[in-house]
Structures are given as C-alpha cells and as structure tokens.
Amino acid sequence: MQSPSAVLRRTNNGHVGTVELFFDLVYVLTIIQLSHFLLYDLSPRGALEALILFAAVWWGWNYSAWAMNWLDPDHPKVRLLVVSLMLAALTMAIAIPDAFGDRAVLFVAGYLFLQLVRSAFMVVAFRGQLMARNYAQLLAWSVGSGVLWVAGALADDEARIYLWIAALAVDYLAPIAGFYLPRLGATSMLDWPLTEEHLAERCRLVFIIALGESILILGGVLADAELDPGTVTAGVVGFASIVLMWWLYFSPRHGNVEKELPSHLSSAAIGRAAYTYGHAFMVGGAIVVAVGIELVTTHPADAASWAAVLTILGGPAIYLIGNIIFNESRNQQIPASRVLALAAFVLAGAIVLLLGAPYLVVALTALGILLVTGSLTKELWERPAHRRAAVEQH
Incomplete structure (x- = not known):
C-alpha cells in the first residue's frame, strides 16, 4: 500500500492537471444558476441572498484550488477526491434556485462535504x-x-439568512485569523508553501468561465429575439463589454498575467489577498455583468429601474474593486485608473437615474468608462513583456 505522502506533488511547478479542469466544469452550471437567481430577484433581499450563495460557492472552489496546489493531480486517490468534490459542487449548483427554501439542507450538505472531506484528506x-x-x-x-450552516438550513426563512451570514463570517475570517485555536495558536502564512502560479492559473480559468456565462446569456437572448436595431445594438454593446472585461483582466500592467513576484513578499500571503479575496470580487463582478447584459439585451429601449442601473453599472464596478485588491496585494500599488473609474461609475449611476435613461444608454455608459479606463492607461494596446521580448529578439 502506498504511503499517504504519495498523493503529494513531487515538484511545485504550477502545473494545472486535467482533473482540475474537469472539476471546474461544474462551475459553468453554478455560475448560470447564480446569475439566474439574481436576475429573477433584483430586490435588496434577492441581492443579499445571491451574495450569500456566491460567497459559499466561491469558498468551496477557492479551498479546492488551494488544496490542489499540493496534491498530485494524476494520482488515482486525488482524482477520486476531486470527482467526489465535483459531485458535491454539483449538488450545491442544483440546490441554488431554492437554496433559501426547500433545498437549503441539500445546499449545505454539498458545501460541508466539500469543506470537511477535502480538509480531512489533506490532514491524512x-x-x-x-x-x-x-x-x-x-x-x-x-x-x-x-x-x-446546519442550524441555518434547519431554521425558518428569516433566521436562516442571519445564521448563514454568521457562518460565512467564520469561514472568511478564518484565514485572516491564521486558523487560530486556543493553546495551539495561529498558523503562519510562511507555513503554507504555496506555488503562486498554480493558483493564478486556476483563477484565470474560473474568470474565463464567469465571462463565458455572459456569452451564453447573450447568445441565448439573441437567438430567440427579433433582431431589430435596438436589440442588435444592445448585443454589440454586450459583446464589447465582455471583450473589455477580458482585455483588462489580462492587462500586462494591472491584470492577472505572469509577472515576477517581489522577493520580499510571501506567496501564501499574496495568494490569500490577491487570489482568495481579490478574485472573489472579480469573479462576482463578472457574474453581475452577465445579469446586466441579459437585462439590456431584452429591454434595450425601456427606462432602466434603479435595480437595473445598479446591476449594469455595479458589475464592472465590483470587478474593479477586486482588481484594486489584487494590485495592492500582488503588485504593491493601487492603480489610479481603477479608483477614478469607480468614481465615474458612481457619478454615472446618479446621472442616469436622475435622467431616467434607457437600459441601452446605461450599458453604453458602462462600456465607455471601461474603454476610457483602458485607453488612457494604454492597457488596451500594451503587449505582455515576455511577448515584447520575443518579438524584439527577432
């Protein structure tokens, strides 16, 4: 019988295994479920419930990505673990539409299986x-x-939301507290030998999946809609917004691209701030963008409600918050372009609400802010440094 250590990676080269890519397929469905959950209820209560579900989904995916940093993705036992976690993630996705109703127990069961079984496997x-x-x-x-989590699943609807917020607070504060336990103390970030490039690549892939939901929504709406000028224009604006989100995310200057880590920084500390917390905002923003695209494409000429304005402008703004967190922790800088863009989104929101602007105008406003943000800092036209070097050599 092989020793437990046989399941660990022999080298930390950042390689993302095929079983990890397979695992991420579940999140195509999960992101669809989350975006539809928010779309069907844009009230403050609906938005809060969607946020709680996303936070749980993200935490389950995030801890799985961290664990695979140390596990051999080709080992049979690891593959069986990942497949079982994949089934648990699928259970969560199936439960999302009624997670605050009759499927609360199912959602929690999937989440706790992910968290407890994975951690127990890692201890062994x-x-x-x-x-x-x-x-x-x-x-x-x-x-x-x-x-x-269990208490919330078994409680009535009103108590459930508060218990689940408390559960998330424990989950999200745990790494910040170093998983402190009485008598044992906290674990130092230096005791988590993370390979940053592995986690960076996993985050790139899940962000692409989140953007893919926008493509699916846009294509589905346009396939069923009458292609009048307003709808076609909304479709073009939606597609351009997706492209800009992708372009800015992979910006050589402020995006998640291959870049040397400053020698004085801990890769685990960077992983916690930039990829765990920062990417939660970026991926969440991409999901909200998908909801905004559906609203605009189906109602381009209608006057946008306050909830629609917050959704259409809020998606890119949430992404920018995550990008600021990413850059402050990963690159030791707060991009002025992102801060100014956030201020522009707030100002634009007040103006379009005051004017009662239609959905399409709100979407064009969001697109314009993103376009100016990238153009003024030349991020839309820069080539990654390693690409430039290769061209110059020739």
Missing part, C-alpha cells in the same frame, strides 16, 4: 508534516462554521 496526506497541523486547524474552523 500531510501526516507527520507541519501542513497536517495547518489543515487540522482549518478543519476545526470549518466544523465550527458548519454548525451555523
């Missing part, structure tokens, strides 16, 4: 090593939050 895999202690403390925090 790292048996005898410092990382086993780290994951044991993570597991303890997950059990603590799990009590709140």
Whole structure:
C-alpha cells in the first residue's frame, strides 16, 4: 500500500492537471444558476441572498484550488477526491434556485462535504508534516462554521439568512485569523508553501468561465429575439463589454498575467489577498455583468429601474474593486485608473437615474468608462513583456 505522502506533488511547478479542469466544469452550471437567481430577484433581499450563495460557492472552489496546489493531480486517490468534490459542487449548483427554501439542507450538505472531506484528506496526506497541523486547524474552523450552516438550513426563512451570514463570517475570517485555536495558536502564512502560479492559473480559468456565462446569456437572448436595431445594438454593446472585461483582466500592467513576484513578499500571503479575496470580487463582478447584459439585451429601449442601473453599472464596478485588491496585494500599488473609474461609475449611476435613461444608454455608459479606463492607461494596446521580448529578439 502506498504511503499517504504519495498523493503529494513531487515538484511545485504550477502545473494545472486535467482533473482540475474537469472539476471546474461544474462551475459553468453554478455560475448560470447564480446569475439566474439574481436576475429573477433584483430586490435588496434577492441581492443579499445571491451574495450569500456566491460567497459559499466561491469558498468551496477557492479551498479546492488551494488544496490542489499540493496534491498530485494524476494520482488515482486525488482524482477520486476531486470527482467526489465535483459531485458535491454539483449538488450545491442544483440546490441554488431554492437554496433559501426547500433545498437549503441539500445546499449545505454539498458545501460541508466539500469543506470537511477535502480538509480531512489533506490532514491524512500531510501526516507527520507541519501542513497536517495547518489543515487540522482549518478543519476545526470549518466544523465550527458548519454548525451555523446546519442550524441555518434547519431554521425558518428569516433566521436562516442571519445564521448563514454568521457562518460565512467564520469561514472568511478564518484565514485572516491564521486558523487560530486556543493553546495551539495561529498558523503562519510562511507555513503554507504555496506555488503562486498554480493558483493564478486556476483563477484565470474560473474568470474565463464567469465571462463565458455572459456569452451564453447573450447568445441565448439573441437567438430567440427579433433582431431589430435596438436589440442588435444592445448585443454589440454586450459583446464589447465582455471583450473589455477580458482585455483588462489580462492587462500586462494591472491584470492577472505572469509577472515576477517581489522577493520580499510571501506567496501564501499574496495568494490569500490577491487570489482568495481579490478574485472573489472579480469573479462576482463578472457574474453581475452577465445579469446586466441579459437585462439590456431584452429591454434595450425601456427606462432602466434603479435595480437595473445598479446591476449594469455595479458589475464592472465590483470587478474593479477586486482588481484594486489584487494590485495592492500582488503588485504593491493601487492603480489610479481603477479608483477614478469607480468614481465615474458612481457619478454615472446618479446621472442616469436622475435622467431616467434607457437600459441601452446605461450599458453604453458602462462600456465607455471601461474603454476610457483602458485607453488612457494604454492597457488596451500594451503587449505582455515576455511577448515584447520575443518579438524584439527577432
């Protein structure tokens, strides 16, 4: 019988295994479910519920991406683990439409399976090593939050939302607290030997999946709609917005691209801030963008409600918040272009609401702000440094 350590990577080269790509396929459905959940209820309560569900989904995916940083993706036991986690993630996706109703228990069951089984597997895999202690403390925090998740699933509708917010607070504060436990203390970020490029690549892939939801929505709406000038224009604006989001995300200057990590920074600390928290905003923003595209494409000439304005302008703004967090933690800078763009979104929102502007005008406003943001900083026209070097050599 192989020792537990056989499931660990022999080299930390940042390689993303095929089983990880397979696992991410579930999140195509998950993101569709989340965007539709928000689309069907744009009220403050609906938005809060969508946020809670997204936060749980993101945390399940995020911890899985971290775990695979140390596991051999080609080992049979690891593949079986990932497939079982994939089934749990699928269970969560299936439960999302009625997660605050009759499928609350199903949603929580999928989430807790992801969190508890994965962490327990890692404790065994790292048996005898410092990382086993780290994951044991993570597991303890997950059990603590799990009590709140289960209590919320069994509670009435009004209590559920508060219990699940408390559960998420425990989950999201756990890494910041170093998974502190009495007598054992906290785990240092230096004790988590992360390969940054692996997590960076996983985040790139899941962001592409989030943008893919916008493509699916846009194509589905246009396939069924009468292609009048307003609808076609809305479709072009929606497509251009998706392209700009992608372009800015992979900007050589401020995007998630291959770039040398400053020597004084901890890769684990960068992973926690830039990829765990920063990318939560960026991926969440991409999902809200998808909802905005459907609203605009189906009602281009109608006057936009306040909820629609917040959705259409809020999606890119949420993305920018995540990009600011990413750059501050990863590159030690706060891009002025992102801060100014956020201010522009706030000002634009007030103006279009005051004027009662139609959906298409609101969407054009969002597109214009993104276009100016990229153009003024030349991010739309820059070539990545390693590409420039290759061209210059020839």
